[in-house]
Amino acid sequence: MARQDIPIPREVYQQSLRALLGPITPLLDDPSISEILVNGPQQIYIERSGKLEDSGQQFDDPSDLMSAAQGIAQFVGRTISSEYPRLDARLPDGSRVHIILPPAARDGIHIAIRKFSQSKLTIEQLITWGSITEEAVEFLRATVSHKKNIIVAGGTGSGKTSLLNVLSTLITPDERIIVIEDSSELQLQQPHVVYLEAHPGDLKGKGKITIKELFWSSMRLRPDRMIIGELRGGEALDLIQAMTSGHGGSMSTTHATYPDDTLRRIETMALMSDVLIPHAVLREQVASAIQIVIQTSRFNDGSRGITHISEVQGLEGTKYILKHCFLMENQHSAEPHERKLVATGYTPDL
Numbered sequence: 001m002a003r004q005d006i007p008i009p010r011e012v013y014q015q016s017l018r019a020l021l022g023p024i025t026p027l028l029d030d031p032s033i034s035e036i037l038v039n040g041p042q043q044i045y046i047e048r049s050g051k052l053e054d055s056g057q058q059f060d061d062p063s064d065l066m067s068a069a070q071g072i073a074q075f076v077g078r079t080i081s082s083e084y085p086r087l088d089a090r091l092p093d094g095s096r097v098h099i100i101l102p103p104a105a106r107d108g109i110h111i112a113i114r115k116f117s118q119s120k121l122t123i124e125q126l127i128t129w130g131s132i133t134e135e136a137v138e139f140l141r142a143t144v145s146h147k148k149n150i151i152v153a154g155g156t157g158s159g160k161t162s163l164l165n166v167l168s169t170l171i172t173p174d175e176r177i178i179v180i181e182d183s184s185e186l187q188l189q190q191p192h193v194v195y196l197e198a199h200p201g202d203l204k205g206k207g208k209i210t211i212k213e214l215f216w217s218s219m220r221l222r223p224d225r226m227i228i229g230e231l232r233g234g235e236a237l238d239l240i241q242a243m244t245s246g247h248g249g250s251m252s253t254t255h256a257t258y259p260d261d262t263l264r265r266i267e268t269m270a271l272m273s274d275v276l277i278p279h280a281v282l283r284e285q286v287a288s289a290i291q292i293v294i295q296t297s298r299f300n301d302g303s304r305g306i307t308h309i310s311e312v313q314g315l316e317g318t319k320y321i322l323k324h325c326f327l328m329e330n331q332h333s334a335e336p337h338e339r340k341l342v343a344t345g346y347t348p349d350l
C-alpha cells in the first residue's frame with residue numbers, strides 16, 4: 001500500500017479538528033450552551049437558556065478562523081473557499097454547522113453551530129417548561145394514533161425539530177418509520193426506523209442525493225410513516241401527493257409564523273417542483289393533505305412554546321379554513337407565567 005493510501009483514523013481527524021476549532025472547542029464542551037455564532041475572528045456569540053450573549057472569546061489570529069472553517073470542511077470531505085463560500089456540515093458530536101464567507105458574506109467568515117443536544121427532550125420536560133400542556137399532549141396523541149398528517153411550523157430556532165422529535169415518541173413501536181433529512185438531527189426512540197440523509201455531492205455534483213430522490217426511495221421502502229425533517233422546496237409537492245395517496249401519519253416541519261402562512265408557504269414550495277400542476281388543484285391538495293398544523297414560537301425571554309394547534313378543514317374559494325383547537329393566551333405578554341396554551345373547546349372528529 002502506498003504511503004498516502006494508509007487511512008487516517010477518524011479519531012485522529014476529530015482530535016485535530018478540536019485543536020483547529022480553537023476558542024470554539026470549550027464552547028462546544030460546555031453543556032449549558034446551545035448555539036455558537038462566530039462573526040469574524042473577534043466576535044463569538046453564544047446562546048444559553050435561549051438568550052444570546054457575547055462569549056468574550058476570540059481567535060488570536062484571523063487566519064486561525066479560516067483554518068477552523070477549512071478544518072470543518074475537510075472533516076466532511078468538502079471545500080470552503082471564496083469560490084465555494086457556503087457549507088453545511090455536521091461536527092463529530094452531531095452538531096449542525098453552517099459556514100458562509102466572502103463574497104457571500106460582506107465582512108468576513110461567519111460560522112453558526114446548533115449544538116446537538118445529548119439529552120433527548122421529553123414530553124414531561126416540555127410540560128414542565130410550559131411549552132405544552134398535558135391536555136394538548138393527549139390531543140396530539142390522538143391525532144398521531146389516528147394517522148393525521150401533521151406539520152410543525154414556526155420561526156428559526158423556535159423548537160420545531162425538537163417538537164417533531166417529541167411527537168415521534170407518540171408513534172406506536174410496531175410501525176416502520178422512514179426519516180428523511182437534509183442533515184441528520186432527529187433521534188427517534190422507536191425500534192424500527194430507517195434514516196435517510198441527503199448529500200451535497202462533490203464539487204462537480206458527483207454523489208449528490210436530493211431530498212426528492214430520498215423521498216422516492218422511501219416510498220419503495222414500505223413506510224408506515226414518513227417523517228421529513230424540514231420542507232424547503234419542491235419536495236413539498238411529493239409529500240403532499242404521498243399524504244393524499246394513503247400515506248397518512250406523515251410529519252414534517254417548515255418555517256412560517258402563523259397556521260395560515262404555513263399552508264400558503266407549503267403551497268408556494270410545491271409550486272417550485274418541476275412538475276407543473278394547476279394552482280387551484282394544488283391548493284385543494286394542500287388543504288386535503290395536511291390535517292393538523294402545530295405552530296411554535298420563540299419568546300423574548302428565550303423560552304419556546306406552542307401558540308396554535310389547528311385543524312385544516314378545507315378551502316373556501318382560495319382561502320384555507322382553519323379551526324383552532326388550542327391557542328396560546330397572552331402570547332405577547334413579557335411574563336412567561338401569563339402565557340398559557342388553552343383548549344378552545346373545539347375538538348375535531350378524528
Ligand SMILES: Nc1ncnc2c1ncn2[C@@H]1O[C@H](COP(=O)(O)OP(=O)(O)OP(=O)(O)O)[C@@H](O)[C@H]1O
Pocket residue numbers: 034035050114117126129131154155156157158159160161162163302303304305
Ligand atoms: N420547548 C423548548 N423550550 C426551550 N428550549 C427549547 C425548546 N424546544 C427546543 N429548544 C431549544 O431551542 C433550540 C432550537 O431548537 P430546534 O432545533 O428544535 O428549533 P428549530 O425551530 O427546528 O430550528 P431551525 O429553524 O434552525 O431548524 C435548541 O437549542 C433546543 O434545545
Ligand SMILES: [Mg+2]
Pocket residue numbers: 160161162230253
Ligand atoms: Mg429545525
